Amino acid sequence: MISLGFIQDTLEPLRRGGFNLEPALQAGGFSEADLALPGFRLSAEQYGRLWLRIAEIMQCEYFGFGARPMAPGSFAMLCHAVISSQTLEHAVRRSLRFLNLVLAEPKGELQIEGSIARIVLRETSQPRPAFAYRTYFLLLHGIVCWLVKRQLEIRELQFRGPLPPGREDHRDFFGTVVSFERPETTLVFDAEFLALKVRQTERTLQTFITGAPANILGRYRYDRGATLATRRLLREHPAAAWPSFAEVAVRLGMSEPTLRRHLAGDGQSFSEIKEEIRRKLALDWLSRSAKPVGEIATDLGYAEPSAFHRAFHKWAGMSPGAFRRTHGK
Template sequence: MIGLGFIQDTLEPLRRGGFDLAPALEAGGFRESELDLPGFRLSAEQYGRLWLSIAQIMQCEYFGFGARPMAPGSFAMLCHAVISSQTLEHAVRRSLRFLNLMLAEPKGELVIEGALARVILREISPPRLPFAYRTYFLLLHGVVCWLVKRQLEIRELHYRGSLPAGREDHRDFFGTPVSFERPETMLVFDRDMLALKVRQTEKTLQGFITGAPANILGRYRYDRGAAAATRRLLRELPPAEWPSFAQMAVKLNLSEPTLRRHLAGDGESFSEIKEEIRRKLALDWLARTTKPVGQVAADLGYTEPSAFHRAFHKWAGMSPGEFRRSRTK
């Protein structure tokens, strides 16, 4: 469900431009007087219809937040432009090039440094509204998650400008805390995600475009689905005490085939989730603690140090000792 604050944010460009709200409200299936009701919300489908109506009225799918209008049909063209990408990195770069051509500003750039990848929005104009940044990242995140058929965890999210009074809802984006008054607006995620293969095809593209934007408003939240539930349970326990796949299915009140199917639907597997958590713990412990490497391996559930060394070299391209020394230089 979409809260009142974000509904008002979506209507504000219409008000600011002096447009008649009536057609958009009709498309969303509600009356303006209902906006005064406590706890008023819209379903993703209603909000999606509202979104599309406003884009058509304003002739801009970015609601006038860019230096140039993003004409209706641009999102569909973006999807066509990226569907032939081979990896997530190719898709992100193509998406940013397309959006840069459409909008001129903000100008998105993918910056890779160490274990992190950052999508930075370059601007020479004053900071935009938080809703403008949220909308940009919602579109980008929704498209690339769909392409690789999985939820992508956002590690950090920073906005230029300040948090509007009374809008604490802007502090969260799909389960990721948002910080304000930062030098640059950026979305940060793990670099290794860039190697994920694109799994959608031209055959599935039209269905995605037809269902947008409602299908990207909640489908790829990182805090939903079987993968998210599995991840939460594993994080609550030391790796050495992690349940087996069969035990995890019991904890989630699912049969093993059903859990396997749900995880596949989220684009993940049990072993991939375990490896992801182990990798993040290993990087954090080696960078932030003085735990001996052997103890790190044992705490991660490795019975043989050599197995941990092989896994870590695959994750970081260097040995645990080399990684730790690189963090202290």
């Protein structure tokens, strides 16, 4: 489900441009009065229809955030441009070249340093709203995840602009902590992903394009099925007391092979889910609390602090202490 804050973010470009909101609201199946309801949300499908109608009204699929408008149909052309890619790296480079040509700015650049890969957005203008950066990465992340048929974990996100007032929800994106007012807008991920083979074909392309952007939101932004149930179950317990895979399968009413198959269908494994939760907790505690590093290691289920330090260096490319000095309050 899409929360009220992000619905308002999506409508803001229309308001800013002086457009009539009513056609967009009708497409999303709600009224302006609904926006005042506590806890109001939209399904991914409703939000997708809202997104498409706004793009049509503004004649820009990037809602006017680029130096040039992204004309309706551009996302479909991007999909056609990358479908023949052999690897994820090839697809990312093609995607960035296409978006750079269409938008002019922000201008995306792929950087690879050892085990770390970064997508850096270059800008000569003032920082864009947080929603503009989210939208750029949502589209890019969605298409590359679809191409390789798996959810790709993001290590870190940094935005140039400030955190919008009262919008703590912007601090999380795809399960990753977001930091603000950084020198550049940067998305960081494991460079090993770049070697993944593209698994989609021309035969599956049209279905993907027809379902976008709702399918991107539904499949890659929000978890579902066994993966969601597994995550929820693990989050009910301290990491140091997590149930075993066999115990999780019993709790979910599945055999171990069935659960393993369902998780694999979502592009995840049990160990990857545990590591993802540990990583997010570690980043959150280090950036928002004064909890000692040794205590964090124990709470995350590490028998030795050194094991936590090794794991954290793999996640963030730096030690826990260095991360806290850079990203802490």
